[in-house]
Every structure is written in C-alpha cells, then in structure tokens.
Amino acid sequence: MPPPKDVVKIAIQMMGAIPQLIELNQTKPLAAVVKEVCDVWNLGNAEHYALQYVDGQQTYITESNRAEIKNGSILRLTTSPDQEAERLHSGIRSHNLDVKADSLKKLANLSRDITFAQEFINRNGLKQLFLIVEEGNDIGEILAHTLKAFMELMEHDFVSWETLSPAFIKKIVRYVNTGGMDTSVQQLSLSILENMVPSSRLLFELVKREVTLDRLLTHLQVTNQQLQLKAMALLIALLLNASDAERRDMMGYLGERNIRQFIHKNIIHASEPMGDEMAHYLYVLQSITLNLLERRMRTPMDPYSQEQRELLQFLRHSAFELESEPSAGSVSAERRRSVCVTEFRKLGFQNYSNPAQDLHRTPPGLLALDNMVYFSRHCPSAYSRFVLENSSRDDKHECPFARSSIQLTLALCEILHVGEPCSETAQAFYLMFFGQDHFFQELFCICIQLQNKTWKEMRATQEDFDKVLQVVREQITRTLSLKPTSLELFKTRVNALNYSEILRLRQTERMHQEETLAVPVLELRERLKPELLQLIRQQRLLRLCEGTLFRKISSRRRQDKLWYCRLSPNHKVLHYGDVEQGVQSAPIESLPEKIPVADIKELLVGRECPHMKEKGSGKHNKDVLDLAFSISYDVEEYYLNFIAPTRYEFCLWTDGLNVLLGREMTSERTQSELDILLSMELKLRLLDLENISIPDAPPPVPNPPSNLNFCYDFSPHEQ
Structure with a gap:
C-alpha cells in the first residue's frame, strides 16, 4: 500500500547523534515535529531548534516552504534562526577579533536564508x-565579510537602499577610490554602489559625483577579471540610469578617454577568456553607443536651418568643385539655381530642386546627411569617384548616391538595432565595434561603396533600386553573421561576397527546395521522418542529461547568482541547485533539489510563466519572454522557473521536456534540424548506393608528399 501523499520519508541528522529516519506528516505543525525529534535525542527547549537542509544553501525549514521537502531529503537539527541571529548579533560586537571574524563569516553564509535574514x-x-x-577600524578579512553579509541581507529587499547613512556611503566610495585596497573589498564596494544607482535619483547623482569615470577606467585596466567585471557593471548601471543628456556627456567623455582601446586591449584581448556577464555588459555598451545616433535618426531636416543647408552645399561643392562657376557675380541667380539643381540631380537626390525634402523622412533623418558628409570628408577620392562615375552614365543606369545613402543608412539602423532598448540577457556584440572609432560611419563608408559595386555587377537601372538594396542588405547580414573581428576583415569578406556569389547561394537554396518538392521525394521524406525525429529526441534527452547553467534575473538588476539543472541518466529525475560563479558543469551529487519526471504536469512558455506575469509585459522584457519557460509539478502545482541563456538552449530544453511528457517537439530548432537531417539522408538515398558498402571508419590519411614543388601561391590581384 503506497504511503499517504501528505507523508514523506526523510532523514534527520545532528552532530554527535545517530540519525533519525522518520515519516514526516506534512499536516502536523512544524513545531510539533521539531519537538518529537528533540524528544528522541533528549533535548529540552525544542523552541530553540529548527530543521535545515544539509545540502545546497542549507535553507531553514518553515511552514511556508515545508511542502518542498521530498522523499529522501536529508535534514539537520540545528539552532533556530532567532537563536542563531541573536548569537551572531552578539558575536559581531565582540572585542575578540577571531570571534568577530568567525561570526561575520558565518553571518555572510547564513544571510542567504530569508528566514534568518528577517x-x-x-x-x-x-x-x-x-x-x-x-x-x-576593521580592514581586510573582517571588512570583506561585513560587506558580503550586508550584500546578502540587502538582496532580500526587506530594507530600502535609500536608508543607507551618508557616512556608510562615504566609506564605500572611499574603498572604490583608494588605490591598493584589498580587491575583495573593492569588488563588494563596487557591487554595493551598482545596487544603489537604480534605487533612486538621489543615490544615482551621489554615486556619479563621487566615483569618477576616470576611476572606473582605472579599474578596467587591472588584470583581476572580477574587479574588471564589477567596475563595468557599475559603469553600465550609471549609463542606463542617466538621462539622455547625461548619457551623451558621459559617452563623450569616455570616448575622449579612449574607453574603446581599454576594452579592446584589457578585456577582449586579455589572457583569460571572457565570461558571459562581461559579454553582456559589452553588448549593452555597444547598444548604448549606437543608440546615441537615435536622436539624429529621428530628426528630419529643417529646410530653414543654415547649418544643415551648408552641409548640403558642402556635399555639392566636394563633388563638383571643378565644375562650379568661377565667379558668382558673373552669372545670374537663375543660372546659379539651374547649376545647383543639375548638380543635386547628379548627386542622386530625388527632389533635386529642394533636396531637403529627401531628408525629411524619419528614420533615417539627419543621420543619412551625417553619413554622406562623413564619407565625403574621410574618403574624398571614393566620394568623388562614386558621384562623377555615375553622373557620366546614362540616366537610367546611374546609381543615385543620395538616395542610396538614405536607404542604406536606414538598413544599417535596422540591422544594428539603433533606437531599440537593450536586451536583458543578450551577449552578442561585434568584436570589430571595439576595434574602430566612429564604427557606424566607417561601416557606412564600406557599404556605400559596396552598393555602387553591386549596382554595376547587376547592371541595374533605376527600376532595380530596391532589388540592389535587397542584395546589399543580404551581403551585409551574411558577412556580419561570420563575426569578423575587424572592419578591414569585414570589408574583405563583404566585397568577396559579390552578386555572382549571392546568386549562386540563392540558386543552391532554391535547387534544394525544388529537389525536396517532387512527389516521390515527399513520400520518402515522410517515411524517413519518424526515424530522424527519434534521433532528435535522443539528442535532446542527452543534452538535458549534460545539464545547463541558468542565471537568476530579477526586475531590479541583472544578478550574479547561478543555478544548474540536469536530467538523471535514467531520465526519471530532474536535479537542480545553486552553484558558484565560474562553475561550468555541476555533478548530480552536488545538486540537492529533485523533481521526479512523473510529477511534472505541464510545460509553460513565455507570458504563461508565473515569473513572466510578475515581470510585466513591457517592451524591455520582450527578449526575456522569448527565453522563459516553467514546469508545474506535484499535486499542489509548484513551479520551477527558467530563463534560458540563449534561444538555442530554450529550444533544447523545451523540446526535451516535451519528450519527457510524451508530447511533440515544437521548437523552430527541431524543424531546422529535421530539415537538415532529411536533406542529408535524402541525398544519400538518391545517390542510389545499393550494393556499395559505406565504411564506418574514415579512410587513413596518406603520407605527406616528398616535396611541395607543385604548390603555387595564387594572389587575388593576378586574376
């Protein structure tokens, strides 16, 4: 007969005593359970004791969390939270430095528990x-434990950051600004300031005033990665919470101080590999920098602005200075106007009698004008060649410079997500962004020349403008997906991806589609599908068995805390638990929490998840919604909430959980991988390889030749 659902079998330990194996009745008051345990060991004052998990974070058992106790859990009888809090409160006031240090160290560990913290x-x-x-009076280890305990206690949000005293804040600031301080103290101090910044406008202004950008740049140049990370976290917090004007001023100053070079040298090319947290901060810094362009992108040209009209005239004079009239007084105003109209038409403006009208649309607004002026000033020969070369062509075949620049600027803004809010989880930044000043403008200079090159390769006319732009956009996105490390490498690769290569890639993709649409092929696909889907199911379960590192994210800030989840090899139990920073894979034995697969009732994704309903549905959370999933389990409907590190991991986990629940895999990754496997299998079947044995092992690699005289160094310029 199975035990009642309200009864769980657990073990209870105590130092120096024989463990007890009991059946815990969840309907019985916890105080009565503790008293029964104390009576077995002949302990009085049962109210001074409490139960606590042995593994993991050693959380205290309370009436609110006792339902999480599972069969086979191991608990410990220990001092109750109120007694322990009283003892440590007394210990940290001790004049004995050893007692004080030990009390603060234990306080830092116990403060993770919400019951003790309260x-x-x-x-x-x-x-x-x-x-x-x-x-x-205390420095070094005692101070580090004090700050650590303070951080853990503040994590529970019982106390507002605004209640911190000015003297306390002044000390924290001094630890950050003083050279030669203990690095652990500086790291914790930077974390405290990072938490203060979003709490209130007053605290933001205080931190911004007291901790200078120069000081943060100094911390970014150290070799200690954790100190770099905390300094970058504070810098990003300041930038995100600043007003638009303050952010623009701060980014301007950081640009003058060459922050890009600091990052390129001391972080990207550091001897140690970059962590996910730092990658996220670099992504945010890249987004903030690109979003500085948003104001110009959303500002239409003002035809009455003298400065903007002068920029338009500068473009005209730069391209046609030799053709301009020698003396303004020798020709009539009508003649000068006619020359201007002709030259603006040659520049490629659609409304050449009033070119300001072309720049009235937002986006890209004035950003397109800025890009054209930048190109004419920094690449004058390429600019003149572009304009003059096209003005000498037939009207139908000329590539309009201004129109191309406006549309290309808009395309680059969309590709680089200019004006969009920063993602809370993304880590994808461009290495070449930190390797180049004026990244957006330099990228434009490369791409506008690419547009002219592609135009000629396509022998395009004015009617083909949108087709050319579509090809150029494809060239740019395909090249960016290769993650070039510098703009020079981007330029080389994007120019190599010419129109002929784009046609070849499109043809290959089209042929692949046509091959798979024939009736016999479709029938063969259907016969192969079950076997290949089973292969994908096995891969998903294997991936769940390997496990994944998940990050805890709150609505207040990006968290440093991590947890790990993996499936047992027999596919019957999900194991999970908190892990320390730097852990890449956690063995099952180190994960204290368990959920039997048989208890899982439902898989929820996106807005259906409980933790997403709490976070709201603002635009800022769109990326998190795409990565969120939850499982409900047990009769009482508890939830385990996940936020996947990437969309790829989201697909693997949701597919794997669906397999465990006996359901179909629904992610886009499944369809993509199924298509790849079907394509490979179909090609093998269509090769008609009957009676031909395909070896299981690859053929042996032959010995190298006796000499390499046949080798020829082919250079591209010899084509």
Whole structure:
C-alpha cells in the first residue's frame, strides 16, 4: 500500500547523534515535529531548534516552504534562526577579533536564508554592520565579510537602499577610490554602489559625483577579471540610469578617454577568456553607443536651418568643385539655381530642386546627411569617384548616391538595432565595434561603396533600386553573421561576397527546395521522418542529461547568482541547485533539489510563466519572454522557473521536456534540424548506393608528399 501523499520519508541528522529516519506528516505543525525529534535525542527547549537542509544553501525549514521537502531529503537539527541571529548579533560586537571574524563569516553564509535574514534585521543587525564600516577600524578579512553579509541581507529587499547613512556611503566610495585596497573589498564596494544607482535619483547623482569615470577606467585596466567585471557593471548601471543628456556627456567623455582601446586591449584581448556577464555588459555598451545616433535618426531636416543647408552645399561643392562657376557675380541667380539643381540631380537626390525634402523622412533623418558628409570628408577620392562615375552614365543606369545613402543608412539602423532598448540577457556584440572609432560611419563608408559595386555587377537601372538594396542588405547580414573581428576583415569578406556569389547561394537554396518538392521525394521524406525525429529526441534527452547553467534575473538588476539543472541518466529525475560563479558543469551529487519526471504536469512558455506575469509585459522584457519557460509539478502545482541563456538552449530544453511528457517537439530548432537531417539522408538515398558498402571508419590519411614543388601561391590581384 503506497504511503499517504501528505507523508514523506526523510532523514534527520545532528552532530554527535545517530540519525533519525522518520515519516514526516506534512499536516502536523512544524513545531510539533521539531519537538518529537528533540524528544528522541533528549533535548529540552525544542523552541530553540529548527530543521535545515544539509545540502545546497542549507535553507531553514518553515511552514511556508515545508511542502518542498521530498522523499529522501536529508535534514539537520540545528539552532533556530532567532537563536542563531541573536548569537551572531552578539558575536559581531565582540572585542575578540577571531570571534568577530568567525561570526561575520558565518553571518555572510547564513544571510542567504530569508528566514534568518528577517530575524537578524529585526534585531537591528544592519545598524551594527553600518557601525563596523563607518568606524573604519576593521580592514581586510573582517571588512570583506561585513560587506558580503550586508550584500546578502540587502538582496532580500526587506530594507530600502535609500536608508543607507551618508557616512556608510562615504566609506564605500572611499574603498572604490583608494588605490591598493584589498580587491575583495573593492569588488563588494563596487557591487554595493551598482545596487544603489537604480534605487533612486538621489543615490544615482551621489554615486556619479563621487566615483569618477576616470576611476572606473582605472579599474578596467587591472588584470583581476572580477574587479574588471564589477567596475563595468557599475559603469553600465550609471549609463542606463542617466538621462539622455547625461548619457551623451558621459559617452563623450569616455570616448575622449579612449574607453574603446581599454576594452579592446584589457578585456577582449586579455589572457583569460571572457565570461558571459562581461559579454553582456559589452553588448549593452555597444547598444548604448549606437543608440546615441537615435536622436539624429529621428530628426528630419529643417529646410530653414543654415547649418544643415551648408552641409548640403558642402556635399555639392566636394563633388563638383571643378565644375562650379568661377565667379558668382558673373552669372545670374537663375543660372546659379539651374547649376545647383543639375548638380543635386547628379548627386542622386530625388527632389533635386529642394533636396531637403529627401531628408525629411524619419528614420533615417539627419543621420543619412551625417553619413554622406562623413564619407565625403574621410574618403574624398571614393566620394568623388562614386558621384562623377555615375553622373557620366546614362540616366537610367546611374546609381543615385543620395538616395542610396538614405536607404542604406536606414538598413544599417535596422540591422544594428539603433533606437531599440537593450536586451536583458543578450551577449552578442561585434568584436570589430571595439576595434574602430566612429564604427557606424566607417561601416557606412564600406557599404556605400559596396552598393555602387553591386549596382554595376547587376547592371541595374533605376527600376532595380530596391532589388540592389535587397542584395546589399543580404551581403551585409551574411558577412556580419561570420563575426569578423575587424572592419578591414569585414570589408574583405563583404566585397568577396559579390552578386555572382549571392546568386549562386540563392540558386543552391532554391535547387534544394525544388529537389525536396517532387512527389516521390515527399513520400520518402515522410517515411524517413519518424526515424530522424527519434534521433532528435535522443539528442535532446542527452543534452538535458549534460545539464545547463541558468542565471537568476530579477526586475531590479541583472544578478550574479547561478543555478544548474540536469536530467538523471535514467531520465526519471530532474536535479537542480545553486552553484558558484565560474562553475561550468555541476555533478548530480552536488545538486540537492529533485523533481521526479512523473510529477511534472505541464510545460509553460513565455507570458504563461508565473515569473513572466510578475515581470510585466513591457517592451524591455520582450527578449526575456522569448527565453522563459516553467514546469508545474506535484499535486499542489509548484513551479520551477527558467530563463534560458540563449534561444538555442530554450529550444533544447523545451523540446526535451516535451519528450519527457510524451508530447511533440515544437521548437523552430527541431524543424531546422529535421530539415537538415532529411536533406542529408535524402541525398544519400538518391545517390542510389545499393550494393556499395559505406565504411564506418574514415579512410587513413596518406603520407605527406616528398616535396611541395607543385604548390603555387595564387594572389587575388593576378586574376
């Protein structure tokens, strides 16, 4: 007969005693359970004891979380949270430095538990930590444990960051600004300031005033990766919480101080590989920098602005200075106007009598004018060649420079997501962005010349303008997907991807589609599908068995905390638990929490997830919604909430969980991989390889030749 659903079998340990194996009745008050356990070990004052998990974060068992106890859990009888809080509150005030240090170290560990944290804060424990910092008598290990405990207690959001005393904040700022301080103290101090910044406008202004950008740049140049990370986190927090004008000023100053070179040298090309957190911050910095262009992108040209009209005239004079009239007084105003109209037409403006009208549409607005002026100033010979070469062609075959520049600027804004909010999880930044000043403008200079080159390769006419732009856009996106490390490499690759190559790629893709649409081929596809879907199912389950590192994200800030989840080899239990920073893979034995697969009731994704309903549905959370999924389990409908690190991991996990639930795999990744496998299998079947044995092992690699005299170094310029 199976045990009642309200009864779980657990083990309870205590130092120096024989463990107890009990059947815990979840309907019985927890105080009564603790008293029964104490009675077995002849312990009085049962109210001074509590149960606590042995593994993981060693959370205290309370009436609110006791339902999470599973069969086979191992608990420990220990001092109750209120007694432990009282003892540590007394210990951190001790004049004995060893007692004080030990108490603070234990406080830092126990403060992760919400029950203990509440008891300690209720005893005015935070005030005692403030005193330790404000008095400034303790340094090194004691100070580091104090700051760590303070951070853990503040994570529970029982106390507002705005309640911090000016003396405490002043000390924290001094730890950041003082050279030669203990690195662990500086890291924790930077984290405290990072948390203060989004809490209130007053704290933002205080941190911005006291911790200079120069000081943060100094921290970015150190070799300690964790210190770099915390400094970058504070810098990003300041930028994200600044007003538009403040952000523009800060980015201008950082540009003057060559932050790009610091990042390129000390972070991207550091000896140690970059972590996910730093990759995210670099992505955010890239987004913030590109979004500085948004104001110009959304500003239409003002035909009455003298400055903007002068920029248009500068474009005209730069291209046609030899053709311009020698003396304004020797010709009539009508003649000068006629020359201007002709030259603006040759420049490629559609409304050449009033070119400002072409720049009235937003986006790209004035950003297109800025790009044209930048190109004419920094690549004058290429600019003149582009304009003059096309003005000498037949009207139908000329590539209009101005129209091309306006549309290309708009395309680049869309490709680089200019004006879009930063993602909360993305890590994809362009290495070449930090390797080049004026990245957007330099990229434009390469791409506008590419447009002219592609125009000629396509022998395009004015009617083909949109087709040419579509090809150029494809050339740019295909090249960016290769992740070039520099603009020079981007230029080389994008020019190599000429129109003929684009046609070849399109033809290959089209032929592949046509091959797969014949009736006999479609029938063969259907016969092969079940076997290949089973292969994908096996791969998904294997991936779940390997496990994935997930990050905890709150609505307040991006968190440093990580947890790991993996499926047991027999596919019957999900194991999960918190892990430390730097852990790439956690063995099953180190993951204390378990969910039997048989208890999983439902898989939820996106807005259906409980943690997404809490976060709201704003535009800023769109990327998180695409990565969020939850599982409901047990009769009581508990939830385990996930935010996948990438869309790829999201697809693997949702597919794997659907397989465990006996359902169809629904992700786009499944369809993509099924198409690839079907294509490969179909090609093998259509090769008609009957009676030809395909070896299981690859053929042996032959010995190298005795000499290499047949080798010829072919250079591209010899074509």
